[in-house]
Amino acid sequence: MIVYGASGHGKVIIEILESNGITDIEVWDDADKPPMWQYPVQKPFSTPGTEDREAVISIGVNATRKKVAGLLEGKLRFVKAIHAHARVSRRATVGEGTVIMAGATINADTRIGKHCIVNTSASIDHDCVLGDYVHVSPNATLSGDVHIGEGTHFGGGAVAIQGIRIGKWCTIGAGAVVIRDIPDHATAVGNPARVIKIKDPL
Numbered sequence: 001m002i003v004y005g006a007s008g009h010g011k012v013i014i015e016i017l018e019s020n021g022i023t024d025i026e027v028w029d030d031a032d033k034p035p036m037w038q039y040p041v042q043k044p045f046s047t048p049g050t051e052d053r054e055a056v057i058s059i060g061v062n063a064t065r066k067k068v069a070g071l072l073e074g075k076l077r078f079v080k081a082i083h084a085h086a087r088v089s090r091r092a093t094v095g096e097g098t099v100i101m102a103g104a105t106i107n108a109d110t111r112i113g114k115h116c117i118v119n120t121s122a123s124i125d126h127d128c129v130l131g132d133y134v135h136v137s138p139n140a141t142l143s144g145d146v147h148i149g150e151g152t153h154f155g156g157g158a159v160a161i162q163g164i165r166i167g168k169w170c171t172i173g174a175g176a177v178v179i180r181d182i183p184d185h186a187t188a189v190g191n192p193a194r195v196i197k198i199k200d201p202l
């Protein structure tokens, strides 16, 4: 299994893999980096024939993760990584490349896109829909039937009440309480969450 990116986020992903008994792990990074514990950091693609190698991208910034996923398309086989102590409903779907940390709960009929991060102890309730490259931060709570567009970062400990629609490439601040829909590219903070800026599209 290849962990693509020798980052702090990568450390957590390695421990997801280890929780599933996977220890045949290679860490790849373009930059020269010291070993991550017992795992040496290798330059990407130092050997040919990687198309069937399983991989997860360990880059926390959503836009960068999307860019790298595009560059690596067809060169590696992306897989999901779910911590042994996460609780994922058998009626939920999780896209390839998505990582789910310890203590996270994902309830029935929720659909999670590709290359998402569901961070430590996040709670995503029934019927939610997360686009690709979304990050739900530690201890965040999505109530039932919340939809979040591509690339949005939902901050640590933030809460969205049921039925909320949050656009793509938004940032929801840590601790925000989202009680109204949020438009694309917005940054929203506070309780109740208010939009403080609309970012330029990527």
Ligand SMILES: CC(=O)SCCNC(=O)CCNC(=O)[C@H](O)C(C)(C)COP(=O)(O)OP(=O)(O)OC[C@H]1O[C@@H](n2cnc3c(N)ncnc32)[C@H](O)[C@@H]1OP(=O)(O)O
Pocket: 119, 137, 138, 154, 155, 156, 157, 171, 172, 173, 174, 175, 176, 187, 188, 189, 190, 196, 197
């Ligand atoms: C394992 C991990 O580490 S996962 C990572 C988890 N990380 C997070 O959840 C971080 C989420 N990020 C935040 O909350 C940040 O503060 C951001 C993204 C909202 C800041 O956005 P920016 O556009 O840079 O805003 P900026 O820092 O300039 O602040 C703008 C205003 O919003 C306020 N503000 C910023 N963040 C918050 C917040 N979380 N809650 C309430 N108010 C906030 C600031 O105090 C400031 O107010 P002022 O104008 O009255 O001084």
